[in-house]
Amino acid sequence: MDQPVVRDAALLIFRAVLGVVFIAHGFEHFFRTGIAETTTQFQGFGIPQPKLTALITASAELLGGGFLVLGLLTTFVAGALALLMLAALYFVHFGQGFFVAENGIEYPLVLIAALLMIVVFGSGRASLDGVFGRAEL
Template sequence: MDKPVVRDAALLIFRAVLGVIFVAHGWEKLFMSGVTKTTGQFSAWGVPQPKLSVWITSIAELLGGALLVVGLLTTFVAGALALLIAAAIYFVHLSSGFFTVDNGIEFPLLLIASLLMIVVFGSGRASVDGVLTRG
């Protein structure tokens, strides 16, 4: 299993799945729930500057997720998204318990751990970063 092709394939799948999750969450905030409803939720949770925070979060999730999928600026994007999720844990999930069903920290912790794996191991050769750094 310690073959470069297997490692790169695993990183590609891992990055793509994680990126799609972020794109879906950003899409949901902007286009399904909408900015107004999401701003109300952020405000109820005590997130500072809720409308601005909704825009920053939504765009970061959409753009960051897409960049993870293609593997461009991967370690930077994964680090930035990990900080965003850390803020979400602090403002939203920390006081809700552990389990996702209660809006707890279970899912955000999984996201942070996944993002940190990408920061540590990079995007792999099957990525735009991998193509740009070859040669």
């Protein structure tokens, strides 16, 4: 299993699934729940500057998820999304219990761990980062 092609395929699948999860959440904040309702929710959680934070969060999730799927600026994007999820863990999930059904810390912890795996191991060769990294200058 320790073959480059297997690692690259696993990283591609891992990145794509994680990216789609973030795209779905960003899409939900923008178009299903809406920024106004997301702002109200953020205000209820005590998040500073709830409207600005809702816009930044939705944009980061939507665009960052897309960048993860493409494998573009992958380690930077994964690190930024991990910080975003740490903020969500603190403001939204901490003190709510463990399980996701209770709005607990389970889900953001899994996302943070997954994002840290991408920060550590990179995007793999099956990514735009991999393609640009192999380009002859």
